[in-house]
Amino acid sequence: MAGLQYFKTDGIRGKVGKSPMTPDFLLKLGKxxxxxxxxxKEQKIIIGRDTRVSGLMLQSILEFGVLSTGISTLLVDCIxxxxxxxxxxxxxxSAGVVISGSHNLFDDNGIKIFDKNGIKLTKQxxxxxxxxxxxxxxxYHAKNFGFSSRIHNPEMQYINFCKKIYPNDFRLSKFxxxxDCANGATYQIAPKIFQDLGAKVITLAISPNGININNNSGSTNVAYLKKKVLLEKADIGLALDGDGDRIIMIDHLGHIINGDHIIYIIAQExxxxxxxxxxxxxxxxxxxxIILGLKKLGIPFYTSEIxxxxxxxTMLKNRCILGAEPSGHIILSDQNSTGDGIIASLQILSIMMNxxxxxxxxxxxxxxxxxxxINIPCKKEINLDKNTKIQTIISKYKKFLGKKSRILVRQSGTELYVRVMVEGENYSQVSKAAHHIAETIKLL
Incomplete structure (x- = not known):
């Protein structure tokens, strides 16, 4: 199987109006x-979107492509x-399609696709x-078109699903x-779930206008959330991203709790x-x-691609029910088949209570x-593996940092960034290595 041209780490992503996020491409993709x-033919394809200004336009075009094949659609709009x-x-x-640029700003958009089991598509x-x-x-032959319809109140279907995971007497009234809903797809659903369960909820970024999604808010921008947690003396801060599949938390003292923390706490519970x-x-x-901590608990750790x-x-292959990324994708496969920020939040709150x-x-x-x-913006993708300058400096710092260290330099699969991650035992050495590598990449 040859390499993929359009699908990257998490579906298809790009600037709206530029390849591949253009009307003609979306039409072909839909078909x-x-x-x-x-x-x-009796099964339908569900299509939803986030709050981006481009979402409705892209949804209409993609849906037309699907309908032209004789397959009918179920629209759920913003979810x-x-x-x-x-x-x-x-x-x-038969499938579910989300039009979303996830944690990116409004001028990006993308397509995520689930199979009939609610699982993201395999590479094949x-x-x-x-x-x-x-x-x-x-x-197109109009007489062969599928039919377009809408699901009535799909938000309540999902809200009830989230709440029914827990017993009827599960209450968050002490919290x-x-x-922070990032002015994204959870802006109505998330507050209702936590309020229905009895929590006192102070909301941030719940007024989407099409262009403010993830802008100084959400899981990638938690500075204001941290400030608000401390100001209100809250028990916890929750930062969802634009489409609700990531969660980053703030504890009552203002510490950032990322996906690594979250999955460790859940695994221990x-x-x-x-x-x-x-x-x-x-x-x-x-x-x-985290890996060493899990090992001490006797819990195996498996590494997958990003x-x-x-x-x-990888969870399926190794019969695991827990998986996560530091960025906040938390998969609890005993509850949902993909990263779910709301469900992960409910799980942590339940653990705090228990x-x-x-x-x-x-x-x-x-x-x-x-x-x-460190994230370094770039105008085009860089072949990092074949760049001798980059590989030389990585080798140098691997020796400098020693055996208990890791250096990862990769092209982002969702944005035009090169991501540099350096880890080791000594902070000052790690910082020196990370910034030197980053400065070298900036000069390319």
């Missing part, structure tokens, strides 16, 4: 999705990505779709929560409950402190290795 995934995964299974759809299926994109013939978790799946970005799709596939501990108390014993992550 390819209908051909590859719409095997049974979180994990809700699409759930609704695809609930309505016995993505390859099949790409083959049809490149070879599709755009001709004050600062909730599952172990105490004697659940058969099989192990935990992470990536090359997972902090070594991206929650790859994490889930153990009568603050989030700080649950996380403070986790010993992280010093790790620095």
């Amino acid at each position: 390819a999705i209908g051909i590859v995934l719409g095997k049974k 979180p990505t994990p809700a699409i995964a759930y609704l695809t299974k609930f309505f016995n759809a 299926i993505e390859h099949n779709i790409e083959q049809h994109i490149n070879n599709v013939r755009l001709y 004050t929560i600062i909730l 599952y172990l105490q409950q004697k659940k058969n978790i099989g192990g935990v799946v992470g990536t090359s970005m997972t902090n070594m402190g 991206g929650d799709r790859n994490i889930y596939q 153990n009568k501990k603050t989030l700080y108390e649950l996380s403070r014993k986790i010993k992280f290795f010093p790790q620095i992550l």
Whole structure:
């Protein structure tokens, strides 16, 4: 199988109006999705989106492509990505499609696709779709079109799903929560879930206008959330990203709790409950402190390629039910088949209640290795593996930092960035290495 042209780490992503996020491409993509995934005419394809100004336009074009293959669609409009995964299974759809640029700013958008089981597509299926994109013939016979319809109140379907995971007497009335919805797809759903469960909820970034999604808010911008947690003396701060599949938390003292912390806390709780978790799946970005901490608990750790799709596939292979990335993708496959920020948040709040501990108390014993992550913007993709200058400096610092260290330099699969991650035992050495490598890349 040749390399993929359009699908990257998490679906298809790009600047709206530039390849591949153009009307003609979305039309071909819609038709390819209908051909590859719409095997049974009686099944439908669910389509949803986030709050970006471009979302409705792209949804209309992509839906037209799907309908032209004779496959009917179910529209859910603005709804979180994990809700699409759930609704695809609930309505016995043949696939679910989300139009979202995730944690990126409004001028980016993208396509994430789930199969009939609510699982992100394998590379083989993505390859099949790409083959049809490149070879599709755009001709239409109106009498053969599928039908477009809307699901009535899909938000309540997902809200009830999230709440029914827990017993009827599950209440959050003791918690004050600062909730940042990033002006994204969770802006109505998330506050209602936590309020219905009795929490005092103070909301941030719940007024989307099409262009403010993730702008100084959400899981990649927690500075104001941290300030608000301390100001309100809240128990916890929750920062979702634009499509709700990531979560970053703030404890009551203002410490950032990332995906590594979260999955460790959940794994430890599952172990105490004697659940058969099989192990935990992470990536090359997972902090070594978490891996060693899990080992002490007797919990195996498995490394997958970056991206929650790859994490889930590795979970299936090793019969694990827990997987995560530091960025906040948390997969609890006993509850949902993809990263779900709301469900991960409910799980942490449940653990806090069950153990009568603050989030700080649950996380403070986790010993992280010093790790620095630097994102370097670039105008085009760089072949890092073949760049001798970069490879030479990486080799130099690997020797400098010693055996208990890691250096990862990679092209982002979702944005035009080179990501540099350096980890080791000594913070000053790690910082020196990370910044020197980053400055070298900037000069390329």
